[in-house]
Amino acid sequence: MAVIKLLTSDNVIIETEMDLIMCSGTIKGMLESCSGDDEIVPLPKVRSAILTKILQWAQFHRYEFADTTAEEEAENVCGVISPWDSDFINVDMSTLVELIEVANFLNIQRLLQLACKTAANMIAGKTSEDMRKILNIKNDLTFSEEAVMRKESK
Amino acid sequence: MKANESRVHILQLNDYCLENILKYLEMEDHLSFAETCHYFRDVFNRWASSFYYIHIVLMAEISKHDFKLLSLVYKNVKTLCVDVDDLMHSLNKHYGNERKYYFRQFCKLIIGMQQLQSLKLWEFNCKKRQYAQNIIKMAGSLHQLQQLEIFAHTYFAECGNISRVLRPFKQLEILTLDVNLSSKELRRSCHSMPHLRQLSLTSRVDSSTLKDVIKDSPQLEELSFYLKPKAKTLYCFQKPKACSSEILQSLAYSHVSLVSLDIRHIISDLNEAKLLATISSLKILTCRFSNADCVHWLRQLSLLEELRISLLETIVDMTEIYLDLIGTCTRLRFLRIFDLHICENFAIQVSKVLEECVHRRPLELIIYGDRDSTIMRTSKDIDSSHLIYSRMNARELIKCFNTHL
Numbered sequence: 282m283a284v285i286k287l288l289t290s291d292n293v294i295i296e297t298e299m300d301l302i303m304c305s306g307t308i309k310g311m312l313e314s315c316s317g318d319d320e321i322v323p324l325p326k327v328r329s330a331i332l333t334k335i336l337q338w339a340q341f342h343r344y345e346f347a348d349t350t351a352e353e354e355a356e357n358v359c360g361v362i363s364p365w366d367s368d369f370i371n372v373d374m375s376t377l378v379e380l381i382e383v384a385n386f387l388n389i390q391r392l393l394q395l396a397c398k399t400a401a402n403m404i405a406g407k408t409s410e411d412m413r414k415i416l417n418i419k420n421d422l423t424f425s426e427e428a429v430m431r432k433e434s435k
Numbered sequence: 436m437k438a439n440e441s442r443v444h445i446l447q448l449n450d451y452c453l454e455n456i457l458k459y460l461e462m463e464d465h466l467s468f469a470e471t472c473h474y475f476r477d478v479f480n481r482w483a484s485s486f487y488y489i490h491i492v493l494m495a496e497i498s499k500h501d502f503k504l505l506s507l508v509y510k511n512v513k514t515l516c517v518d519v520d521d522l523m524h525s526l527n528k529h530y531g532n533e534r535k536y537y538f539r540q541f542c543k544l545i546i547g548m549q550q551l552q553s554l555k556l557w558e559f560n561c562k563k564r565q566y567a568q569n570i571i572k573m574a575g576s577l578h579q580l581q582q583l584e585i586f587a588h589t590y591f592a593e594c595g596n597i598s599r600v601l602r603p604f605k606q607l608e609i610l611t612l613d614v615n616l617s618s619k620e621l622r623r624s625c626h627s628m629p630h631l632r633q634l635s636l637t638s639r640v641d642s643s644t645l646k647d648v649i650k651d652s653p654q655l656e657e658l659s660f661y662l663k664p665k666a667k668t669l670y671c672f673q674k675p676k677a678c679s680s681e682i683l684q685s686l687a688y689s690h691v692s693l694v695s696l697d698i699r700h701i702i703s704d705l706n707e708a709k710l711l712a713t714i715s716s717l718k719i720l721t722c723r724f725s726n727a728d729c730v731h732w733l734r735q736l737s738l739l740e741e742l743r744i745s746l747l748e749t750i751v752d753m754t755e756i757y758l759d760l761i762g763t764c765t766r767l768r769f770l771r772i773f774d775l776h777i778c779e780n781f782a783i784q785v786s787k788v789l790e791e792c793v794h795r796r797p798l799e800l801i802i803y804g805d806r807d808s809t810i811m812r813t814s815k816d817i818d819s820s821h822l823i824y825s826r827m828n829a830r831e832l833i834k835c836f837n838t839h840l
Contacts, residue, residue, distance in 0.1 A: 379443045381452050393455060401459035409470035416445045421473050 285312070286321040293329035294321065301339050306388030326386050331379055338369055338392055362395065370399045374415060377403075446474050453478045454486075463500050469507055484511035489550075494518040497525035502541070509544040512551055519558035519567045519587075538566065545573040553582035553609075568600055575603030584611035586637075598623035606630060608654075613637035618644040626651045635659040635697070642681050649685050658686070659697035659721075683710035695719035701747060708732040718766075720744075727751040734763040745773040754778045761798065762788050769799045771831065777804040782817055782824045789821035803827035 283299035287308075302308050311322055324332065362370070370377070377400055384393035404412050413420060457465060457479065465487075469479040483489075488508040493501060494516065505512075522541070526534040545551075554574050558567040567587055574580060583604060597616060601624040604610075608630050615638055616624075622644050625631065631652040636645075641663045649655065662679050679698060686693055693716050701723045702708060708729035711722070717736050721743040724730060730744065730753060742764075746753065753774060761767060778784075785800060800822055817824050 374445075375443070378445045378448065381448060381455075382443045385449070385452050393452070397452065397455035398459045401456045401464075404456075404468070405460055405464050407464070407467060409467040412467055412471050416471070418446065418472050418475075420471070422470065422476065 287327075287332060288321050288323045289327050289329040289332050290325050291329050295329060295332055295336070297336055301336065301343055304339050304342070304389050304391075306390075308387060324387075327383050328379075331376075331383050334380070335383065335387070335389070335392065339389075341365060341369070342391070362398065366395055370395055374400075374403065374417070446472075450478055450481060454482045457482055462504060466500060466503055466507065479507070480511070483508045489513045492516045494521050497521060499529050502529075502537070505541075505544055509548050510550065512548050514553040514555075515545075515548065515551060516555040517557070517570065519556055519570065520560040523566055538569075542569055542573045545570060546576060548574075548577060549579060551577050551580055553584075554580060555582075555584040556586065558587040568597070571600050575600070578606060580604065581607060582609035583607055584609075584613075586611075586613040602627045604628060609633040611635040611637070622647050622651075628652070630654055633657040633695075637661065637699075639663040639700075642678065645682050646685050649682070649689065654692070656692055657695035657697075657719075658693060659699065661699035678704065678707065680704070680707050680710055683707060683714065687713040687715075692716060697721040698723070701725045702729055705729060705732075712736055723747060725749060727753050727756070730756050730760065734760050737764060738766060739764045740766050741769040742767060743771040746776075747773075749774075750776060752776055752778055754781055754784060757781070758784055758788050761785055762792070765792065765795055767798060768796045771801040771827070773803045773827070775804060777802060782822065785824075786817045786822045790818065795821075797821055797823055799823045799825075801825050801827050801831055803832060 284296050285299050285302060285308075287295045287297065287302070289295065299312075308322060370380075372380070377396055381393060381396045381400065384390075384396055404415055407415065412418070453475070457468065460468065465479060465483075469476045488504065489511055491505060491508075491512050491514070493505075495518070523534070523538070526537050526541075530537045551574070554570075556567050556570060567585070571583075571585070574583070583601075597614075598620040605627055607628045610625070610628065610631060610633070612621075612635070618641055621636075621640065625634070625648040629652070632654050634648070634652065634655060634657070636659065639661050645660055645662070649658075660682070662682070679700070679702065686696070687710060693714060696711075696714065696717055696719070698711075698721070702711070703725040705726060705728055708724070708726070709732050711720075712732040712735040715736065716738065718738050719741040720733070720736065720739060723745040725746075725748040727746065727749045730746070733739070733742070733744075742760075754777070757772065757777075761770065781802065781804070782800060785798070789795065789798060797820060802824075803826070
């Protein structure tokens, strides 16, 4: 089985089976445009820890990547999150954010939707103040911007 | 993996990623999201303006969140539907004595809706009827607005001088008025709208006013009206009837562009039907007849694509006339008939007529007759490539009678 080498941002080379990483639209596109088998694909935006995690996800779902389009994949995930996925995605917020970023960069729609839905679940029903705490954001809105519908100070 | 190894902060995610999070959230969460920080506010605004929240409906229970949402997205709203009674009820419920202040705030938002293209207002119950009028006044400054629909019984008669309120809407293309409006005011209002393409008047209008309105609206393509009966008709043996001859004449001779016409009163005079048939540009027609022979004239409308016809107060079987009409108007693709005396196997007969025509689009036929159970049973024998046949359902029936028959 064909093997591919991926170079991560922290200079780790990860070998993986070719068909496993084909869930990534970005890598699929890169491989179509290059010739040699021994080439190393550089992924400057992806840390090895995240890539390992993504490969773990791809391994579990490898036989589900039939010829579905990106839109269909996106729709598939809108339903219920499976117990395995739920366990897989049970990570802290900053890892989740990184997974979103990388899934988007690698163009893995199903993983992106899974991560986004999980992030949404973590902030759903929260006030803006709570959201800031969860997401580690500073409030840079002025009072009048924040209080659009509150009574204007007379 | 330790959290501090991560190099991506949520504020580094692009619009696409954050929009994918937004789409899994409810409206209240959207509001909290938008109030988190500048960046999220901007992402929310871009997303809301291109996909979400450009069509706003304020009806039934309007929550504080709805008002808050409106204050966030108002600049991008394209269509707005407001039940003014519900609006005032909700403002009262949420803000009590301060409701007037918040109504003024709401009006300010209307002025800021520079993308607004369509505004629909309902107001039936408010005792003090200035609210809808205020909203209309505010909308008068919106230059993008093309469509205005007002449904408010008895409202205009009490407020007076609504034409002054409607006059700023010079750019309007679509106007629907379900209000009691004096002839003078209607004339004045429409006079200031030279781009009017669609005009729908639900309340009765007198013939000479409508004639003036038609003269002032050279772009008119769709017209729907309900004529007042002539005031001087003797009321001894017969109810006074509306006469649309003058209107039809002016439509036939001055309006080559008229595509759609809905005449809401009942036509019984054969001459009126003849005149109606001379408006040769018509593609869509809705009409009500109380004289079977009137239908015969419609065969002259060769461009006709959609026809909704109601036969009232007649006892004749009209099958032959309908079949002739279907055979002659070859562009017809939708036909709705309300006729209690329609024959049992009418749909099968229509199907036979259509089989003889080549290169013709299939006809959608909807019937409301007296013996509806028998009519339905015949539908199995019909070739659906020529004819899509159904009985009129409750919704169609309501549409059919959604006028003062």
